[in-house]
Amino acid sequence: MLGPKKDVSFKKKEHLKSQKIISSLFTNGQSKVIFPYRIVWRTCELPQPVPVQVAFSVPTRYFQTAVDRNRIKRQMRETYRAHKHQLLDNMSNTDQQLAVMIVFIAKNKRPFSLIQSKMIHCIRFLSNTYTNPHEENL
RNA sequence: CGCGCUCACUAUUCUAUCGCUUGCUUGUUUAUACCAGUAAGAGGAAAGUCCGGGCAACACAGAGUACCACACCACCUAACGGGUGGGAUUCAUGUAUAAAGCAUGAAGCCAGCUAGUGCCGCAGAAAAUAACCGCCUCUAUCAUUUUGUUGAAAGAGGUAAGGGUGAAAAUGUAGGGUAAGAGCCUACGAUCAGUGGUGGUAACAUCAUUGAUGGGUAAACCUUGUGGGUUGAAAGUCCAAAUAUAUCAGCAUGCUCAGACAUUUGUCAGAGCUAAGAGCUACUCGUUCGAUGCUGAGGGGUAGGGCGUUUGAGGCUUAUGGUGACAUAAGUUCUAGAUAAAUGAUAGAAACUUAUUUGUAAAUCAAAUAAGUACAGAACCCGGCUUAUCGGUGAGCGCGCAUU
RNA sequence: AGCGGCGUAGCGCAGGGGUUUAGCGCAGUUCUCUUACAAAGAAAAGGUCGGUGGUUCGAAUCCACCCGUCGCUA
Numbered sequence: 113m114l115g116p117k118k119d120v121s122f123k124k125k126e127h128l129k130s131q132k133i134i135s136s137l138f139t140n141g142q143s144k145v146i147f148p149y150r151i152v153w154r155t156c157e158l159p160q161p162v163p164v165q166v167a168f169s170v171p172t173r174y175f176q177t178a179v180d181r182n183r184i185k186r187q188m189r190e191t192y193r194a195h196k197h198q199l200l201d202n203m204s205n206t207d208q209q210l211a212v213m214i215v216f217i218a219k220n221k222r223p224f225s226l227i228q229s230k231m232i233h234c235i236r237f238l239s240n241t242y243t244n245p246h247e248e249n250l
Numbered sequence: 251c252g253c254g255c256u257c258a259c260u261a262u263u264c265u266a267u268c269g270c271u272u273g274c275u276u277g278u279u280u281a282u283a284c285c286a287g288u289a290a291g292a293g294g295a296a297a298g299u300c301c302g303g304g305c306a307a308c309a310c311a312g313a314g315u316a317c318c319a320c321a322c323c324a325c326c327u328a329a330c331g332g333g334u335g336g337g338a339u340u341c342a343u344g345u346a347u348a349a350a351g352c353a354u355g356a357a358g359c360c361a362g363c364u365a366g367u368g369c370c371g372c373a374g375a376a377a378a379u380a381a382c383c384g385c386c387u388c389u390a391u392c393a394u395u396u397u398g399u400u401g402a403a404a405g406a407g408g409u410a411a412g413g414g415u416g417a418a419a420a421u422g423u424a425g426g427g428u429a430a431g432a433g434c435c436u437a438c439g440a441u442c443a444g445u446g447g448u449g450g451u452a453a454c455a456u457c458a459u460u461g462a463u464g465g466g467u468a469a470a471c472c473u474u475g476u477g478g479g480u481u482g483a484a485a486g487u488c489c490a491a492a493u494a495u496a497u498c499a500g501c502a503u504g505c506u507c508a509g510a511c512a513u514u515u516g517u518c519a520g521a522g523c524u525a526a527g528a529g530c531u532a533c534u535c536g537u538u539c540g541a542u543g544c545u546g547a548g549g550g551g552u553a554g555g556g557c558g559u560u561u562g563a564g565g566c567u568u569a570u571g572g573u574g575a576c577a578u579a580a581g582u583u584c585u586a587g588a589u590a591a592a593u594g595a596u597a598g599a600a601a602c603u604u605a606u607u608u609g610u611a612a613a614u615c616a617a618a619u620a621a622g623u624a625c626a627g628a629a630c631c632c633g634g635c636u637u638a639u640c641g642g643u644g645a646g647c648g649c650g651c652a653u654u
Numbered sequence: 655a656g657c658g659g660c661g662u663a664g665c666g667c668a669g670g671g672g673u674u675u676a677g678c679g680c681a682g683u684u685c686u687c688u689u690a691c692a693a694a695g696a697a698a699a700g701g702u703c704g705g706u707g708g709u710u711c712g713a714a715u716c717c718a719c720c721c722g723u724c725g726c727u728a
Contacts, residue, residue, distance in 0.1 A: 120268065129590065132553075159554090167590055178297095178627055183594095190595045193269065213590090224596075 119200065122193040125160040128167035133158070133211050141213075146234050148218035148226070153238065155208045163203035163210065166192060170216045184216055187224055191231040202239040212238065 128134065133156060141154035158165050168188045170181040192214075203210055214234065 122269070124271080124592090127590075130554090131590080134590070169590070177625095179625095182591095182627065185590095186594055187596095190269075194595090228596095 119197055120193055122189060122196070126162050126165055128165040128211055128213065130159060133165075134167065134213065137211060137213055141211075144237070145217070146230060146237065148216060148222055149230060149234055150215045150217050151234055151238070152213045152215070154211050156211055158209045158211060163200055164196070164212060165210075166196075166212045166214065168192075168214050168216075174219045180221065184221070184227075187227050188214065188216065188231065191228045192235070195232050195235055199235050199239045202242055206242060208242070210238075210242065 136156070137152050137154050141152045143150065143152050145151075168185045170184045172181070175181045175184070
């Protein structure tokens with residue numbers, strides 16, 4: 113990738129905020145576990161003109177203090193921000209909009225290298241599921 | 251110099267790359283929005299939610315009951331169950347002694363069991379207006395006898411001095427007194443209550459005097475006094491998609507007339523009426539109700555969004571007053587505002603602490619290596635309390651050692 | 655954000671109005687019965703009553719503060 117500059121920002125409108133969409137994700141969405149993450153996603157209409165909206169979640173059950181939860185969420189957000197361009201490119205080729213929720217399901221803190229490598233794995237998985245059928249139709 | 255305690259302050263720093271939220275400015279744009287620049291961006295506990303207040307909505311003549319909370323005195327405060335100072339009590343340490351005491355420090359919901367009720371296991375005669383044993387007197391009987399008496403068992407009384415208990419046993423000691431005893435009397439004390447004097451704003455202390463002396467427990471029910479209306483920003487208020495819809499207006503189905511088709515019901519198109527009709531009433535007037543669909547208006551209001559929302563009992567400095575909490579005056583300052591929830595991620599360096607090793611006669615000096623740098627994240631805002639916390643700085647106090 | 659309840663043996667519960675040995679059921683252990691297992695019967699063991707302080711002569715119980723856990727308000 114030499115020509116266009118990579119989009120590494122992560123602004124407010126790319127956050128998944130609507131409570132209705134989140135609840136519909138957990139009732140109707142598809143799910144896959146890529147340890148230490150659980151990904152829940154679904155195609156639907158989003159309130160903002162962006163290809164993907166993402167939310168991150170860390171359960172209170174395993175991390176009682178808010179400081180630990182915030183730190184893990186910040187690390188997840190940073191890794192997503194740095195590597196999201198592949199998913200965005202694929203989704204902007206299609207006409208669909210994607211809502212994704214990523215839940216941290218490990219019970220202990222994990223090093224940043226693991227968080228980063230597994231997040232890249234997740235993004236690659238999502239982008240593959242939404243590019244392949246489109247190319248077959250073409 | 252080392253150790254400990256108390257109080258106050260502080261809560262690692264810098265660089266590079268990439269990024270987040272908010273405000274302001276410029277440009278593009280009808281506007282949202284986007285680009286660029288610039289400024290700001292977690293705490294001492296933001297935590298627990300244990301108290302108090304502001305603020306908001308609802309309720310409310312007044313009084314009482316219930317319920318809840320509090321409880322030595324004075325002061326501080328917007329208020330408090332918080333704080334400051336003082337008093338009494340208890341405990342610890344030191345000192346001293348026959349015992350009290352004195353000094354220092356700490357602690358606590360320190361109103362009232364002399365308003366009433368309840369409770370006090372085991373042990374013990376008895377756990378509350380105590381006679382089981384014991385001691386003493388009297389009565390009559392029996393035995394004995396030195397004719398004074400002594401003993402036995404029985405009855406009637408008196409008596410709280412003594413009795414292996416227990417957390418607690420009826421005001422302690424000494425003397426008098428008595429049949430035996432007893433605050434029955436006296437002296438020195440103890441506790442409680444009243445009156446008066448002195449000191450103190452007061453709690454209280456102290457002295458004098460009078461009277462009394464049947465335990466503990468209210469963090470037992472309760473009594474007395476004081477205070478409390480209820481609910482909490484998911485309060486409240488404004489705007490307002492989609493869908494359904496109260497209500498209003500118009501049109502149509504409607505009603506009447508005649509015509510065509512058709513076995514009657516019915517179907518088709520045309521003209522007229524905005525009512526027809528029903529209820530109330532003997533009648534009129536009057537008044538109320540009046541199905542369905544479409545279109546438009548429209549109220550409440552869901553999703554969502556705005557305000558509430560960060561200038562406030564505000565912070566800092568200085569001066570004055572006060573033992574102090576704190577107050578007053580002057581000057582100065584504006585310093586987070588997110589909402590699946592911003593304030594960061596990664597890399598490197600420095601600083602500090604601890605440990606080990608090496609150098610040096612030795613070290614608190616120097617170097618190297620390793621580990622560590624806490625607790626913890628605003629969610630309407632303040633004042634406290636409680637709990638968590640690697641460390642650092644300053645002040646005061648105490649102890650130990652060394653030197654003079 | 656605002657509230658309320660519950661922590662007792664491995665598990666599920668009593669006991670709370672104060673003092674006597676903290677009990678019940680199930681499970682586990684040992685023994686009896688049986689050729690053996692199950693069932694039944696008997697016996698013993700297992701608890702600092704979530705933690706720390708306080709009130710009291712005495713606290714599982716009363717009071718205060720913490721810790722854990724469950725639930726409600728939408």
